[in-house]
Amino acid sequence: MPSGVDVKGPKPTRADFATDQTVRWCPGCGDYSILAQVQKVMPNLGVARENIVFVSGIGCSSRFPYYMNTYGFHSIHGRAPTIATGIKVSRPELSVWVVTGDGDGLSIGGNHLIHAMRRNLDIKILLFNNRIYGLTKGQYSPTSEFGKKTKSSPFGTAEQPINPLGVALASECTFVARSVDIDTQHLSSIIERAARHRGTAFIEIYQNCNIFNDGAFEDFVAREVRTDRMIQIEHGKPLVFGKERRKGIRLRGFHPEVVTIGESGVSESDLLVHDETPQEPALAYLLSRMSYPEYPVPVGVFYRADRPRYEEIVEQQSIQATARFGAGSIERLLDSGETYKVT
Amino acid sequence: MPSGVDVKGPKPTRADFATDQTVRWCPGCGDYSILAQVQKVMPNLGVARENIVFVSGIGCSSRFPYYMNTYGFHSIHGRAPTIATGIKVSRPELSVWVVTGDGDGLSIGGNHLIHAMRRNLDIKILLFNNRIYGLTKGQYSPTSEFGKKTKSSPFGTAEQPINPLGVALASECTFVARSVDIDTQHLSSIIERAARHRGTAFIEIYQNCNIFNDGAFEDFVAREVRTDRMIQIEHGKPLVFGKERRKGIRLRGFHPEVVTIGESGVSESDLLVHDETPQEPALAYLLSRMSYPEYPVPVGVFYRADRPRYEEIVEQQSIQATARFGAGSIERLLDSGETYKVT
Amino acid sequence: MSTETEVVPPRAKVTEIDTVVIRFVGDSGDGMQLTGTQFADTTALVGNDLATLPDFPAEIRAPAGTLAGVSGYQISFSSRDIKTPGDQPDVLVAMNPAALKTNIGDLEEGGILIVDTDAFTEGNLAKAGCKTNPLKDRSLTGFRVFDIPLTSLTLQAVAEAGLTGRQATRCKNFFALGLVFWLYERPVDYTREWIEKKFKDHEQMAKANTLALLAGYNYADTTEVFTNHFRVRKAQLLPGTYRKITGNEATATGFITAALLSGRPLFYGSYPITPASDVLHELSRFKNYPVKTFQAEDEISAIGAAIGASYGGALGLTGTSGPGVALKSEAIGLAVMTELPLVIANIQRGGPSTGLPTKTEQADLFQAVLGRNGECPVAVVAPATPADCFAMAIEAFRIATRFMTPVFFLSDGYLGNGAEPWKIPPKSELPELDVRFRTEQEGFQPYLRDPKTLARPWAVPGTPGLEHRIGGLEKEDVTGNVSYDPQNHEKMVRLRAEKIARIASDIPRVEVFGKDSGRVLVVGWGSTYGAITSAVEELQEKGRPVSSIHLRYLNPFPANLGDVLRRFEKVLVPELNLGQLSMLIRARYLVDAIGLNKVQGKPFRVSEITRAIEELLRG
């Protein structure tokens, strides 16, 4: 059961999760669609609104909490995971969500993201990756393509972009997924799975910034080409894609290759079968490196594991210590140590 | 040729690289051995002392620059990669080294490390991993084992340690290696290879802190057991280890397994062959996840790639822009934009 | 490039005026910043003095038609010397109801109001929260209202370019610009050329925008909507070559000039943040100059890299706004301890915390002077006008390299985005930046000081024989080795303080604007210069016993500041904060400085200052 579940009361509706604040993203921004999916998923979770907290940093994406009729904290640039940590550790029963951007989460806030994930706090992290700094009007971000020309890189960037999923895996994250703003069904299902995961869930969401980086993902997310250029990975199923579902991914040593079922003797049984929960996330790592145009772009849950959660261990330690030493009191506290009386 | 190479003058000796400062590490600290190896390698590189800069953060390990008779900058906690970046970008001809600890480099400084690596600046990063905070007297670090009891975790930690090599790989680092303080020969050879690599080189060095975390690596680095519990990986060679070199690593799907050559029909040709320079670092990733006691602990160069360096691209852009627009001058600068005359 | 333009003599009745203040307001998508900038550029070229005040919304593009989405650009231009963008507009061009609603309160009684009637739809009125249509409810009776269907006129005008309806609609700002060009006798040539260059790969767009511009101009010229138009003569500017420049442009230009003057390359480490990002954008274009820009992963990395670059012998520069400075404060301490030249540019914005990111404020002075752990003195300079950013940027590096110290450069959103004509100085008038590295091995000690400035030598890697180590631990006097000695610590703390104090003898004394003594002295710093000086000038003309000084050096203060302060009965310190300079002055000179404080994310109006002075004179 996800944190914060409260089964009393009538089931809320999607509208219950909308606030009275005017949404202030640019018309056409991918953020709208993500907001809609989150609002749609919320009622399914059985968590009362008052037990949900959305925490964000700074960026267009980070305005998200204003539009959710839950508790919300629009904090400072890059620091949302730290605030979420404090909330979750001190109030483990709450359902805590972090909304961040590629700049907020991977540039200034990269370190907090990493450490929050390795602690496996039961928080849900939605990273809106538009491969640009939206709010500050169009500088490159750590996920911008190499050589990209932006306001701050008129001659092209000189940096290798970072792969958010790779970072999540290196951070021992226990739920690592990717989806796309406009694939609403896929997105909502992944969000819901993340919500139900117990531990840190990380979702990279490709999000179009139609003002400063329009069409960043168009090459493969456009409706016409999507089925041929993206692949939905599913636990226990072979990696099949394509309009007629005749294409697939086969492994050659460590090297994935695109094959066509029925050609050169390839059958479905030759294909790589996705496993979300292997002992080590090597497969997830490999999938995370696949990119267009060499490969179809994978979306779905790359990796998932069950590991004790930070806040839970901390709680257990308190319970055990209390059982062992008895509950503390002011008198005990003040009189601890070597005391002596003066009369 | 490594940066800063200057072939004039007589070849310096190891002693030329020692300063007059008393080394102030605890007697028996692993840092001594690393210092000795670095001082030993330096003369081989053909780089004049004045063209070398050691930059560090804060920690026991970060005192390193004081003991190198080169230029040195003992900066602030976690920020060495940023200072090194400024030096390297503005002075690409210098040989720039970063010395950091597991706290300095992976806790407070984790983000800078990541971004420096993905930029592939031609800097060499030595991370002294003693799995503890030495200088502040014994708190746990991001590499401390789960459940470890320290001054700040009297009931045991609640966090999954982070794998430095995993972080380096996720950061698209172009040279990822590991060695051990007391294996002086291996260490010096890896340091030298790092020095000769063109691009960011990252070496995790297991280092014993005999005061606050004595014997952290003893289980597998102790001289008696080392050959059985560690494995030196070498490019193009099968993964063999053990006193009689009869053990090896074989792959089962994505799962490495320890096998004995000659038993159950296993021959050397069944073993995994190390490749430092594959297209994608999936093998390196897999090796980086192997740990004692399930596996022998790998040391050596895990991954290596050749990619343009940040400072080099920046230089190129300047050269190209100058070729295209002509060199700037004060007059041109001030008169750029729309000017008009008032008489 | 220099352009010579000629005003087409128009036919309608002409009224001469000295000074006009126009404000363009519309949706963020309406191109108001562009319209304002074009108007300003042309106005500069025709030879007026001018000052501008862009006003950005906090959102990139808040939903069309909402109050939050209103973007504005105010320009004041004149045949006389002017120092502010004007207290209140004489002319308001409002592209929709939201823009009208949020700005009408500022328009002068009897001012000209130009509105796009097409935008006053029920939907837009609702989005702006208007219960009734202001064009019809008689609420605008105090103004000269020109209600023009700008959108439909534009659509007609650009029809032949064959754009989509949406694209065509977006040309309406050029139509409005054409109108206003006619109204103030400005030529359209410069903007035409600009359009052609800008849209050289979008022929249709170029054509449509040009059509709209001309249509606007001709509409005004041929219809009888406007019965007269206005002439603002050329200003009596000092002879020379001029350029309209914003503060952020001047800042970037100044820093590059410092590099060229000193022969040391500029290294700019920065992380984007409003309103400082434009400095990064600007500097990153100058690749054919000795300039390298580094967009860091955060502000700490940005300053760390700048310190590294300084250490390597470059002019290390880092730029940001207040929250970024907060993050840099630990590293500034490192630069203080290692005594490296470093400039920290803070383009201040409204605080605290994220505050009002797109608005101006002067509330980071304490942070600059006192905001670090330990005794951690740095020099602080602040430009007074957009063009002054150029001079003070150079000055910042002059001090940094001469004294081997970090220097704060305190600009703000108003200076950074505001523009004015800048008289380009001939190279011969630029200061000298005599920067030398130590190379002699003989007698080298990393912390051996210049007896006059107390600067330590700049000994950069690559210099044989000068290998040495520096860092953030306390340094031993002269040798620079780590030292925990108590007496040495006290000595070094005092030496670092003394070094900064000595800068006072290397900077100009403050000059009093007006009489040398009297009833009231107004003391300003930074971007309030224009408003303060205009106010004081106005009152001086009326014979009031008021003078002013403007501090461009905040730490140390100019050597004669105390003397000057004591020659006046009362001291008034107008600041866009709750009294930060006031406090520093009170503490230092025990003078009862009185604050005039405004914290609204907006610059002072001249009238606010005159009123306060009058009150003090009365009281």
Added chain:
Amino acid sequence: MSTETEVVPPRAKVTEIDTVVIRFVGDSGDGMQLTGTQFADTTALVGNDLATLPDFPAEIRAPAGTLAGVSGYQISFSSRDIKTPGDQPDVLVAMNPAALKTNIGDLEEGGILIVDTDAFTEGNLAKAGCKTNPLKDRSLTGFRVFDIPLTSLTLQAVAEAGLTGRQATRCKNFFALGLVFWLYERPVDYTREWIEKKFKDHEQMAKANTLALLAGYNYADTTEVFTNHFRVRKAQLLPGTYRKITGNEATATGFITAALLSGRPLFYGSYPITPASDVLHELSRFKNYPVKTFQAEDEISAIGAAIGASYGGALGLTGTSGPGVALKSEAIGLAVMTELPLVIANIQRGGPSTGLPTKTEQADLFQAVLGRNGECPVAVVAPATPADCFAMAIEAFRIATRFMTPVFFLSDGYLGNGAEPWKIPPKSELPELDVRFRTEQEGFQPYLRDPKTLARPWAVPGTPGLEHRIGGLEKEDVTGNVSYDPQNHEKMVRLRAEKIARIASDIPRVEVFGKDSGRVLVVGWGSTYGAITSAVEELQEKGRPVSSIHLRYLNPFPANLGDVLRRFEKVLVPELNLGQLSMLIRARYLVDAIGLNKVQGKPFRVSEITRAIEELLRG
């Protein structure tokens, strides 16, 4: 646990004295901190008043025998009420030449010097940079030197325990301790028990250390090295239960007490840093209390988590030292804007930058009061003595929760590590911490303020119907919605300032120590309390017209501070910085406060303050 001990009546000649100052010095490996602590613990138990001053080297364990490796522990104990660890030791116990060399300068003329002659080898003399052997070169003639072969005596004594030579040698600090116990008539029982507990899993070690301790004691008792020994009678302490406590322990205890008093759990977010780490170590032990500690990845995360915890309804606390505060300053701004209760404990150390990490200083006052971007007021309190850390820690949370504001708690290395007897307050004397969450939905507004304190409601997640959003952008008055309105911004900036100002009416007025008016008023804050009060007391006893006040509240100042200041002719402000409180006082009250400033990483000596006062009285 409470221990009753009895002094064994010794036979040698006894001299009665009031106050003794002993300093133990040796290598970092020699266990000097332990020796000192044991001596202090026993001294507390026998009923003396005491004050201690540990002095750590910067290195963990610098090479044995070097000057850099010297570690010291000074303790002053008395039959009277004492407030400082003493200006100069009467007794110096030096375990090696390096320790002797770095400390002999402080020993009183005619003081007792105990040295381990075995450590004065040529090697050690060389490491200490001694050209000649001080034991032989007559440089120690002014002192009563007891040169004892401590090492060899220890080795003999512990032989039967069967340790290795190296292990055995390490027992010599207990031998020395035994000696000094005898010299000052202290019982060995407490330390014996301690050894047994500490080494309960190392029987050999327990035995050896006990043997060494007793051997030292007996050596003094039976040989005739010491012809007499000294008696320091019990101090006339107020009746009650006491505990020897260090400042950092008292700090931790105070914060936990605040949690228990308020019924809200304590959340401590911190990143290790000297000298604050002990607060983390201490708090992390109290798992059976409502206390959670979080060792964060850096200081920013530490404060972020503390803010999150506050938001969630816990007592959010973050602790660090100056460089860490620098990193936290952006987030402190967020807490100011979101008006959450938060305590930031700064255990100050020598700066700037990394500075002198193991030394004490008071140079972060500016940083606490003024060191942020924007107008960003917070409350600031500072404990005056190690035990006072307890009271002020509670006070910090009382203010934070009552006014919904961040509060700085400014301790320092000297307070944190120093110890004194603490009279444990009965529960009934503890303040009330009446902390309430908002739960009523009716009329709830996130920024609707308490009319008296101006605090906004604390409405925590989990409360149905109070869902709301907060953040770092400027808030609309009452609703807390984002607002860019100029007037609202000014209003909020002033409201936040006013809220902090109002704390003045909720804290005690300053009390003057001595006459209410006069020639000189000495104004102190923080850890200088002991030295200042001792100095003023001394001079008052001599009839000098001097009084003092000690500020435990630095922002806002107590309401009557201005009045008090103005009743004295001169104001002297001793501080371990270059004059930070001075400046704040000068600016606020326009009083010509004169600084007495020491920046040596060490506390004031009483004599330094008396001298300065005498001078002022003369001048």
